[in-house]
Amino acid sequence: MGASAGGMVIIRDLLMKLPANFSLPIAIVQHVSPCSDGSWAKLLNDRCQINIKEADDKEPFTPHSAYFAPANYHLLIEQEGTFTLTVDEAVSFSRPSIDVLFETASYAYGPHLVGILMTGANADGANGLRCIANAGGFVIVQDPVTAQAPTMPQAGIDAVADALVLDPTSISHFLLNLHDRKRYRYS
Amino acid sequence: MNLTDLEVQSLLDAVHQHYGYDYRNYSRAHVKRRISQRLKLSKVESIEELKHRIIRNPGFAQSFIKDMSINVTEMFRDPEVYKTIREVVIPLLQTWSFLRIWHAGCSTGEEVYSMAIILQEEGLYDRVQIYATDLNEAVLARAKQGIYPAENIKKYSKNYQKSGAKGSFSDYFHSRYDSAIMDSSLKKNIVWSHHNLITDSDFTETQLVMCRNVLIYFNASMQNRAHGLFHRSLSNGGILCLGKKETLHFSEYQHCFTELDRPAKIYKKAYGPL
Numbered sequence: 499m500g501a502s503a504g505g506m507v508i509i510r511d512l513l514m515k516l517p518a519n520f521s522l523p524i525a526i527v528q529h530v531s532p533c534s535d536g537s538w539a540k541l542l543n544d545r546c547q548i549n550i551k552e553a554d555d556k557e558p559f560t561p562h563s564a565y566f567a568p569a570n571y572h573l574l575i576e577q578e579g580t581f582t583l584t585v586d587e588a589v590s591f592s593r594p595s596i597d598v599l600f601e602t603a604s605y606a607y608g609p610h611l612v613g614i615l616m617t618g619a620n621a622d623g624a625n626g627l628r629c630i631a632n633a634g635g636f637v638i639v640q641d642p643v644t645a646q647a648p649t650m651p652q653a654g655i656d657a658v659a660d661a662l663v664l665d666p667t668s669i670s671h672f673l674l675n676l677h678d679r680k681r682y683r684y685s
Numbered sequence: 686m687n688l689t690d691l692e693v694q695s696l697l698d699a700v701h702q703h704y705g706y707d708y709r710n711y712s713r714a715h716v717k718r719r720i721s722q723r724l725k726l727s728k729v730e731s732i733e734e735l736k737h738r739i740i741r742n743p744g745f746a747q748s749f750i751k752d753m754s755i756n757v758t759e760m761f762r763d764p765e766v767y768k769t770i771r772e773v774v775i776p777l778l779q780t781w782s783f784l785r786i787w788h789a790g791c792s793t794g795e796e797v798y799s800m801a802i803i804l805q806e807e808g809l810y811d812r813v814q815i816y817a818t819d820l821n822e823a824v825l826a827r828a829k830q831g832i833y834p835a836e837n838i839k840k841y842s843k844n845y846q847k848s849g850a851k852g853s854f855s856d857y858f859h860s861r862y863d864s865a866i867m868d869s870s871l872k873k874n875i876v877w878s879h880h881n882l883i884t885d886s887d888f889t890e891t892q893l894v895m896c897r898n899v900l901i902y903f904n905a906s907m908q909n910r911a912h913g914l915f916h917r918s919l920s921n922g923g924i925l926c927l928g929k930k931e932t933l934h935f936s937e938y939q940h941c942f943t944e945l946d947r948p949a950k951i952y953k954k955a956y957g958p959l
Contacts, residue, residue: 553930556905577714584712
């Protein structure tokens with residue numbers, strides 16, 4: 499998932515709706531100030547049923563958890579299911595950049611990936627969404643009409659014409675539904 | 686653009702074979718992203734074509750090698766870490782009569798000079814030998830010069846203040862036009878040298894290893910190798926300082942160190958045999 503301006507509230511509401519056994523691991527880039535200390539993830543962890551934390555370098559990406567990119571680091575996903583954090587130059591004026599997460603996640607998971615781009619006032623994430631779609635992954639964009647800042651979701655829709663466009667409530671329904679289907683398949 | 690692992694491996698093998706640079710054990714996600722950027726930037730159609738251009742054209746190969754190496758650094762980066770170094774690490778270092786400090790992957794040297802300033806202010810500089818190493822000769826040459834853009838100095842000065850400053854930052858450099866050159870008293874005990882964490886061997890009897898935001902570009906197995914190198918290079922009770930988002934938690938050497946300060950990622954080599 500990626501979001502910028504206005505994203506904190508939407509991501510919080512989304513994560514709070516997920517049950518403790520929600521099996522799909524989630525990686526999130528939310529643009530934050532470079533001096534943010536990660537206390538937001540700790541705060542969210544107390545209020546959510548799944549584990550919420552900032553990712554560490556080489557930490558395994560595991561179910562029942564959501565990982566945030568720390569301020570000032572790009573978040574990358576390795577094929578073997580671990581995170582890498584880098585301090586490369588900003589991409590789309592952002593570090594962490596949504597494009598970097600989405601692009602590397604598409605290398606690692608190809609068609610087994612869902613990319614969700616939400617509210618924001620710049621175009622970070624649009625290129626990444628295109629990578630996800632090209633690798634056969636599933637792409638969801640927040641309906642710009644429902645976004646505090648519509649630029650980012652609109653750029654996402656422009657990049658991936660057949661993206662599924664949903665309001666925030668429908669995004670959480672989609673995730674819960676996916677979780678139920680997955681449970682059904684493996685039970 | 687789909688980059689298959691085989692193609693990436695074959696490209697990295699070729700770069701290693703022709704130019705000696707070894708990115709085969711770098712973070713694959715990082716490497717793939719850089720390759721994909723280079724393909725777009727140079728309008729190259731396939732990774733196969735990229736490989737041939739790199740092999741045939743040493744100038745082009747240099748730009749690829751530049752893509753791979755990241756030299757983002759600043760003085761007193763993460764100032765609170767340097768504050769912890771002053772408060773927690775310096776008192777421990779004071780127990781040794783002579784000290785060796787190794788900055789592994791020092792890049793353009795900003796953090797080496799930061800440390801030198803702290804050592805001077807804490808009265809330790811005269812009994813210290815600092816080894817600053819990097820695998821890139823070009824950045825090492827710049828580090829040795831110690832000349833930085835004046836526009837960065839304001840930020841460095843702020844960082845310095847937050848690190849628990851005991852003096853005035855302007856005492857440590859001389860401004861000339863739009864550059865600042867670090868004071869020669871800081872350079873006196875620094876030895877700059879080439880060292881490759883992937884292929885070279887240990888240092889001996891080091892009391893402090895600084896290696897911040899260098900190993901994040903390696904894959905897990907190469908990180909393990911580097912952790913082992915640091916472990917063997919440190920004397921008993923020696924100290925290892927990693928980047929703020931790095932951890933020994935997922936390393937084979939996790940149990941060879943104790944945590945000295947969690948947020949600053951400062952570790953102490955455990956006593957006794959492995």
